[in-house]
Amino acid sequence: MIVRQVGPLRQKVRAWKRAGQSVGVVPTMGALHAGHLSLVDAARAACDRVIVTIFVNPRQFNSPEDLANYPRTETRDAALLAPFEVDAIFVPDPDQVYPAGFATNVSVSGVSEGLCGAHRPGHFDGVATVVSKLFGMTGAERAYFGEKDFQQLQVVRRLVADLDLDVEIIGCPTVREADGLALSSRNARLDTAARAAAPALYRALQDASEALVAGAPVAPTLAAARAAILAGGYAEVEYLELRAEDGLAPLEQADRPARLLAAAWIGGVRLIDNIRL
Template sequence: MQTVKTIKALRATIRQWRQAGQSIAFVPTMGNLHDGHIKLVETARHQADKVVVSIFVNPTQFGPNEDFASYPRTESQDQDKLIACGADLLFLPTVEEMYPQPLQTQVSVKNLSILHCGASRPGHFDGVAVVVCKLLNMVQPDLLLLGEKDFQQLAVIRRMVTDLNIPVEIQGVPTVRETDGLAMSSRNGYLSESERQVAPLLYRSLLTVRDAILKGPDDYRTIIERQAEVLQRAGFMLDYFQVCRSVDLLPATASDQNLVVLIAAKLGKTRLIDNLYFSRQLADRTEF
């Protein structure tokens, strides 16, 4: 695997691949790689000739009181994992390489970016959109692979790509979970031992909400309120817990068929997000 730290070196390698007629898949990450990231790379390997992975902890998507400074950085271990799973190129830029001058250009997906996580993390998705837009301009891949764990982020990037006519296909890859159902996340390492035992309740509540919706009636508010009480008694501080239409992440109605249940909550000092996408006509009944 080749590792490059400059845009110039990245583009030189991409140019060689293009001249050879090779297709390119791209997996953007912030590092501290886990099996969810590796699944993205492995999926990419089956769908393109070359796989580019970026590791960049992007400061523009962190708020003033968030964990940018303490976000886990494990570059050496990450490189070993990427070599083992067959990545072809790692792009490992510095903040100065990505943002040589203060940004004067915004990329904002207006409506999607102010919902849910956007409501409690103002500007977060603007930061995500601008860095992904920059990375897509640098790599110019045929295929962009993103995890479905952050369903709202996936929706924001899909809309940005559509609105700006960026010539890339986006593939969402299902959330990879621990054996007890907890969605894999770099922030899981912040959990204490006792909190780690409680954390899987988040996903079990999503399953309970899904099953209640499939049985009917369509009283989403009551279904959510019951599970919210369960989570709060277990020590979670809920940010949001909502049954949404998957197409635009607005509150679902009884006539909507394709749904996603979105949740974000703090357990101790750790903020966890998760979701469950399903159709009222056909649902994945996997249990933990």
């Protein structure tokens, strides 16, 4: 069932909670793929009621062109969700999220800095603001996010901890194609040649991760990985960094749980990925 207004959604949630039922939410921007559906599956397994939100959030786009080009596939998305029997698909009208006079911005420092935060100014403010809204609108006790957007996941966790929000954040593993490419709504924008070359990013991360775990020095290992990504067909490596898994502090050696994170451009499309050491 598609719901577009906050009032009717809250009526549903109140009724569920009166019946003692737990509520999970999977926030998305639509253009659903198997990665999103794995989050829905996880929510369905753990919660009595599941809400999937679909909202293309203008505040987390840095480019009007990128916002305009983002795929909007509501009918297809609803069909993909049908087998999961979700209890509500919340597709809020824009004025439900950002009504006239809206003047609040939620900003999370620290974990939002560097990586995507350095290259997409204001992006994580947009994420934190809309996630705060969606948590308030849905009243969910659990929220499900993919680890592919690992910095985003850390921003949301910090937001919830700092503001004492009563929602548990569940991070779910990245879902990949058979050739290793992380699933992303942006993959649909790759032409045939770019799609064939795109797995070079994951291969380079794998090779670098194995080297670092074996004790290789960080700087030359990352330099070799960057070169491999470019040689594999990418036009630009925006960043490739080793960060602590908890807190995302930059690391000069792999001496604690860490993530190798990268963003790179191929065929005019920006792809991100990460791998845990």
